[in-house]
Amino acid sequence: MSNSHVDAAQHRSQLIEEFHLLPPLEEKIIQLFSVIYEPINRTSFLECFNYIGARDTDYKPFTNPKLKPYIDNLLASGLLIQERGKGLQCHPLLAEVASRSAVKSRCFAAMAKAVEDKLPIRIYYTGGPKRFQNKTQLLREVRLGIYNQDIQFIYKQLEDYEKHGYDLQKISATDIFEQVCNNPFDADWCRTLSLPLYESILPCILINSLLRLSPATEAFSVLEEGCSQPEEHSSDYLQMILAEQLLLRGCLQETQECLERISEDYQKNAAVFWGWFYFLKGDNEKSINYYTIALKHFKKAKNKKKAYFNTIGGLFFILALLKDGSPNRLREAEEYCSWVSRQSDHWLRSTYAQLKIFLQFQQGDIAQKDFILSNDIPILEQEHSLETFFSALCFYWVDATEAKKYLPLILEPVLSQAIASEYHWLGMETAELLSRLKPNSSYGTTAEILREDIGIESIVDVVHPQEPWELCLNALVNIHKPPEEAPKVVAERRLAWFITSYHSECVLQPREQKINAKGVWSKGRVIALRRLQENLGEFDYLTTQDIRVCGCIETFTTYNYGYHGRTEYTFNEKAISVLIGHPLVFWEDSPTTRVEIVKGEPELIVKKGKAGRLILKFLPHFESNSDVVTVKETPTRIKVIEINSEHRRIADILGKKNRLEVPDTAQEKVLAAINTVSTMVTVHSDIGGGLENAEEVPAETTPHIHLLPAGAGLKVAILSRPFADGGSYYRPGKGGATVIAEIGGKRLQTKRDLKQEKQLKKEIIATCPTLTRYEPQDGEWLIEEVKDCLELLLELQELGDKVIIEWPEGEKFRVSHNADLGDFELKIKRQRDWFAVDGNLNLDENLVLDMQHLLELLEQSPSRFIRLGDGQFLALTQEFRQRLDELRAFAQRNGKGMGFHPASVLAVEDLVDGVGKLQADKHWKAHIQRLQEMKNLQPELPSTLQAELRDYQIQGFNWLSRLAYWGVGACLADQMGLGKTLQALAVILQRAPQGATLIIAPTSVCMNWISEAGKFAPTLNPIQFGSGNRQKLLDELQPFDMLVCSYGLLQQEEVAKMLSEVEWQTIVLDEAQAIKNIATKRSQAAMNLRSQFKLITTGTPVENHLGELWNLFRFINPGLLGSRESFNQRFAVPIEKLQDKQTRQRLKKLIQPFLLRRTKTQVLSELPSRTEITLHVELSREEMAMYEALRQQAITKLADSEATAGHKHLQVLAEIMKLRRACCHSKLVMPDTTLPSAKLQLFGEVLAELLENRHKALVFSQFVDHLEIIRNYLDEQSINYHYLDGSTPTKERKKRVDSFQAGEGDVFLISLKAGGTGLNLTAADYVIHMDPWWNPAVEDQASDRAHRIGQQRPVTIYRLVTKDTIEDKIVDLHRHKRDLADSLLEGADVSGKISTDELLQLIQQR
Secondary structure, X not given: OOHHHHHHHHHHHHHHHHHHOOOHHHHHHHHHHHHHOOOEOHHHHHHHHHHOOOOOOOOOOOOHHHHHHHHHHHHHHOOEEEOOOOOXXXXXXXXXXHHHHHHHOOOHHHHHHHHHHHOOOOEOOOOOOEOOOOHHHHHHHXXXXXXXXXXXXXXXXXXXXXXXXXXXXXXXXXXXXXXXXXXXXXHHHHHOOOHHHHHHHHHHHHHHHHHHOOOOHHHHHHHHHHHOOOOOOOOHHHHHHHHHHHHHOOOHHHHHHHHHOOOHHHHHHHHHHHHHHHHHHOOHHHHHHHHHHHHHHHHHHHOOOOOOOOOOHHHHHHHHHHHHOOHXXXXXXXXXXXXXXXXXXXXXXXXXXXXXXXXXXXXXXOOHHHHHHHOOOOOOOXXXXXXXXXXXXXXXXXXXXXXXXXXXXXXXXXXXXXXXXXXXXXXXXXXXXXXXHOOOOOXXXXXHHHHHHHOOOOOHHHOOOOOHHHHHHHHHHOOOOOOOOOOOOOOOEEEEEEEEEEOOEEEEEEEEEEEOOOOOEOOOEEOOHHHHHHOHHHOOOOXXXXXXXXXXXXXXXXXXXXXXXXXXXXXXOHHHHHOOOOOOEEEOOEEEEEOEEEEEOOEEEEEEOOOOEEEEEEEOOOOOOOOEEEEEEEOOEEEEEEOOHHHHHHHHHHOOOOXXXXXXXXXXXXXXXXXXXXXXXXXXXXXXXXXXXXXXXXXXXXXXXXXXXXXXXEEXXXXXXXXXXXOOOEOOOOOOOEEXXXXXXXXXXXXXOHHHHHHHHHHHHHHOHHHHOOOOEOOEEEEOOHHHHHHHHHHHHHOHHHOEEEOOOOOOOXXXXXXXXXXXXXXXXXXXXXXXXXXXXXEEOOEEEXXXXXXXXXXXXXXXXXXXXXXXXXXEOHHHHHHHHXXXXXXXXXXXXXXXXXXXXXXXXXXXXXXXXXXXXXXXXXXXXXXXXXXXXXXXXXOOOOOOOOHHHHHHHHHHHHHHHHOOOEEEOOOOOOOXXXXXXXXXXXXHHHOXXXXXXXXXXXXXXXXXXXXXXXXXXXXXXXXXXXXHHHHOOOOOEEEEEEHHHHOOHHHHHHHHOOEXXXXXXXXXXXXXXXXXXXXXXXXXXXXEEEEEEOOOOOOOOHHHHHHHHHHHOOOOOOOHHHHHHHHHHHXXXXXXXXXXXXXXXXXXXXXXXOOHHHHOOXXXXXXXXXXXXXXXXXXXXXXXXXXXXXXXXXXXXXXXXXXXXXXXXXXXXXXXXXXXXXXXXXXXXOOOOHHHHHHHHXXXXXXXXXXXXXXXXXXXXXXXXXXXXXXXXXXXXXXXXXXXXXXXXXXXXXHHHOOOOOEEEEEHHHHOOOOOOOOOOEEEEOOOOOXXXXXXXXXXXXXXXXOOOOEEEEEEEEOOOHHHHHHHHHHHOOOHHHHHHHOOOOOOOOOHHHHHHHHHOO
C-alpha cells in the first residue's frame, strides 16, 4: 500500500472518530451534506435542512444566522470542506460513512426526498431523461439509488448519463460502485444489501482491487463467507465471481469446491472458469475442451455467430491455445484476439490487441517484433495490472535480452503490490518473469516460495524466447504448412425417455438432455409432445427408433364448460412396444437408472396345489380394453406384452380372477388344454405338457449373467433361460419344471433341471470373488466401483462357455480385449540426438491402438483396465501396465511424437526386450552394440597412478570408465571421506592422453585437487586458473593438462565464455551441489561447458528438493530427465507431494545407471568408529528470561502481521533466526549485553577436557560472529587454533589445513558453509557443532572432514543444543528428515520443505 493510501486511511479514521463524537444536530447536518454530496451554497442547504423538519432551540425553522455557527465549527474541524469559489460539501473521506449513518438512523429517505425535491437535476422535458452536467451529479443520484436499494433507479441514471451526459470522459458504473461502496468498505452494511445490488457492487470492488492492485481483503471475505453457505447472498453468479477471485489468488482447491457448488443449470456458464482452472493445473487439453463448450454456450446466449468472453478467464483460453502451439490453435487464438481488439467497448481490448500482434509474430510474421518492442509498456499507475503484465510478458517472449533492460523497473511495483493485495497468482508470475530478467536477484526465491504455496506452474514458459535465426527458420517452415484437420464434434444433445410404471401400464415423458461442461448429461428438459408431432424436423439428433416412438403420439380434444375446445397430445399404447430395446430409457423417480424394455407374452402357470388339486393361473391380469400390458419383471426390466384375441378368450374362460382349480384326476384334460394354449402363451407346468403342438427340446442350463449399468457401476443378476434361442428368464431353481413357449415363431417345450440350475449358480458365485464381496438384494448384486466391475467381467470371461453374458441393447460395458507385452509392436529409429519411438498394440483385425493413443488412454485410468470408448475396456497384464507406465515416464514428447534419450536405454531394457515385435534402425542397433561393449569392458588402472585403490574404489573407477566409454556423464555420490577425488583422478589419468581436463571446485578445495594430483597422478600437469593471461593459457592447453578453476571464477561472465569455447576431454564438478540452483550464474555457466565426459562428485545430490537433482543431471546428461516442467509433472510432484512410491522407483531406475553412492558402513569396515553425542545446554535464568521475551515478541509480531504467504514465510524464518542466535550467545542479538553465555561456558569445559587428554577438535558454527566470540575466548585462554571462513583466501586455506594436519594447533574453527565440504582434517578426532543446522546432511558433511579415509582414531561428534529452545526442536526435526537422495537409492521416506505453519509452531511451542 502506497504512502498516500496510508495517509488517506489515517485521515479517514480521524474524521470518522470526530463524526461519531458530534452532538445530534451537527451529526444531522453532516448526514444531509453527505446525501447532497455535491458542493452547495448555504441558502440552498438551509432550505433542504428545514425541509427535513430540522428545528432550532425555539422549535422554529433555522435561519442562516442561527445555522452559521454550527457550519463554521464543522468547517473548522474539517468535517466540511469548501474550495475557493465553490460551495460547502461533506469531506469525501467521510461522505459514505455519514450517509450509511443516515440509513442506520432511518432518516436517509427523508433527506433523499429533500434533495430530489429542492435540488433536482435538470430534465429535457417532463418525464424525460436527466441532463447531467458532470460526474458529481451522477454520483449523487446513483448514491441515492444505492442507499435506497433501488437497482432500477440506478440503472436509469446510468442510462441517462450515458446517452445524454455532457462529460467527455465519462465515469463507469464500476468506478462509481468502487467510489461509493469501498470508501471505506463496510462489511456489515454490505450484508444488508438486496441480492441484485450486492451482485452489482461486490464484483466491481473486487475487480478494481485486481486492476489497481489495492487490497480488498474484507470484501473478499464477505463474498467467500456468503458463497460458502446457502443464504441470501449466495447465487451461481456470485460463485463464479468467487471462483475468479480464487483463481487470481492461486487457490485451486478452493476454486474447485466453489465451481462444484454451482448448479447444474449454470454449469455451462461456469465452463470458462473450469477451463481457466484446468489450464492453471496444467491439463491443457481439458482446459481447451471446457473453453470450447463455454464459448459455444456464450455465443448462443448472445445469439451471435461471433462473440468472445468478457471475463478475465478469456485471456487464459488464448494462453491455452498458445501452449498447444499447433497451427490451427494459433490461428484460432489470433482470430479471437483480433475480434476482441476491434470491439471498442471490451474492457480488455488493448490486452487482446497486444496478444494478437504477438500471435502473428509467433506464426512467422517477424515484422511484428519491432512493433511489439516499440510499444511502451504501460506502468501500473497508467493502466491496470493485467495490461502491464501481459504487455511485459509479450515483450519478454519476443526479445528476452531487450526485456532485461526495461522491464524490471516496470514489474517490481507490480510484484510488491500483487503480494500485498493477496493476488498470489499474479505475484508468482511477476516474480517468475523478474527472475528471468534478473537471474542473480532474489526474485527466483520469491517465485519459488509463491509457486510452492499455490501449487501452480508458471505461464512464463508457455513460450520460450527464440534467437533471431530460429524465428526466421520457423517462419520459413510454416509458410505453406497445411491446416490440421478440425476435431470431430461430439453430439451435445440426445432424447431420453423417462418412464413411470403404474401397475400394468407406463407413462412416457421425452426429455432433451444436454452434455454439460463436465461431460455429464443433464437431467433433461421436457419436450412438448406437440413439437415432437408437428415439428419433428427441429430435432436433428433423433434416432430412427425415437422417430418411430414419436409416431405413436395422438391428439384428442377437451372442452371447458362446453365452449372452447383444446387439443391435447398423448402417446398411444403402442409407444411402449416401439421402445423395446431402446438404450436411453430411465425411471422418472430415479433419473440415472436405466430401464431395459423387452418383449414378452402372457403365461399360463400350472401348479400342484394342496389336497390333490391342480391350480391354473393366467398372468398378467389385464382389462378387457387393453391391447398392451407391461410387467415390471425386475427393478430395472419391463416386459411388454401385446394382448390379442386369443389371450382374451383364455382370460374369459378362466374367469375374472384368472384362476381355475381342478382335481388332479383331471390331469389328462389339463395336459390337453396345455397342448392347445401352448401355441398362444408361455406355459409353466409342474405336470409336464403335451407334445402335439410343441417341439420338445433339451433345456438350456447355461446360466445367463444379466448385466445392467447402474450409475457408475453394474447391477448383476444370475438367471436361467431354458430356451437357447430366446424366451423369458427365470430365477435359477424357481418356477415350473416344464416350460412351453413360442420361440422364433415355433412352439417349443422343455423340461428344466431346477436342481442343476441352483448348483450352477452356486459355482458361479464361488468362481467370482467379486460377487462374494457384495451382498445380493432381491437376487441382484449392485457393483458400484468401476474397477470391481471390470474385475468381475474378467472373472466371468474366465468362465468362458460356462456362462452367457447379456447386456441391454445399446449398452456396452465390457472387457473386450486382453493384452500383454508380447502383443506390443515397438518401432525405434534415430531422430537427431534422440531415438524416436512409436508402436502399435494389435488387439484384433479391426482394432489397432497406436502407441500415442494407448499412452493417452493410460493417463485416464490408474488400474490395468483401459477404457476404449463405448463402455469397452482393454485389460492389460500387470507387467504390461508397469512397462507402459515406465515408457510414459522415460519417453518424452518430441514434437508430436515421443522419443528416448539415448542414455535411458538401460531403464527401458525390460520393455524393449519383452515386446512381441521390434523394428529398430541401424543406429539403435549400433547404440545397443556400444552398450553391450560398455558392459563387457574391463578397464585397466593407469600405470602411473601412485595409489593402491580399495576394492570399492576400483569398482567406482570401472563404473566411471564404462560410462565414459559409452559417452554419458556420471554422478559419483559416495559418502564424504570415501575417496571420490582419488577415483576421479584415476579416470582423468586414463583419459588424459586424449586431451585436457577441467576441474571446477569450491575455492576451499581447489588447492587440495592440485596437491592430490601431484601426489597420486604425477604425470598430470595441474594448473591453477587464476590471474594472468587466461586466454593464452587456454589456447596452449595440452593432453595431461588439468586446469583447476573455482566456482567463484566460473560465474564471471568473461571466464565462463572462455571455458565454454574449449572442447574438454573430461570435466569434473567437485561438490557439485554448488550448481543445484538453476537460477544461479554458476549453474548457467556450467551448462555451457563442453566435454566428451562430464563427472560430478557430491555427497549430497539432493539437499532440499528433487529440482536440485534435475539440474545436476541436466549437466551430466542433458535431456535425460526432460524439461523442468516435465520433470516436475512426471516425478517431483508425485514423489514429494504425493509420496508416490512407484514414481520414486521409476525415477530411481532411470538415474541409477549414472549415479553411484556408497556409504562408509557399506564399504569401510576398517574405518574407526564414529560416536555422536548431544550435550544439552542449560541457559541461566537471565538468559532464559531474555530468550522467552524474544519468543513472545516474535509471536506477537507474527500474529499482528498482515503479510501475504510469501512474506509471512520470510518473516517467520527471520524470527527463528533471531531465536537461534540468542541460543548461541546473548551478544548475537543484543551486542551491548553483559550476560555470560551458558553455551560458551559448556564449550570451554568440554574443550579443556579434550586438550588435557591430547585430543584435537574441529569446531563448526553457521554464524561467523559466533565464531568470533569463540576466537576471543580461545585467545583469552591462550589456546592455539586455526580459523577458516568464507573470506579466507584459497592459498591461506590450504596453508592452514596443511599446518593443522602437520600437528600445529589444537583447535580448528570453521564456518559451516565455508569448510563443510572438500577439506581433509583427519588430524582431529573430535568434532563440536556449536549450533544445529536444518539439514542434518550438511552437518554430516562437516563431521566427515575428520571421519574419513586416513583417520586412525575413533571420532566423537558433540552437538551443543540449548535445552527447551528452538534448537531442541530443530534437532527433533533431524530425527524425521531424510535425505532425498537416500530415498531414491535406499527407499527411505521423502520429506519436503517445512511449511510456514510448521515453522510457526516451532516458535509457539515451548
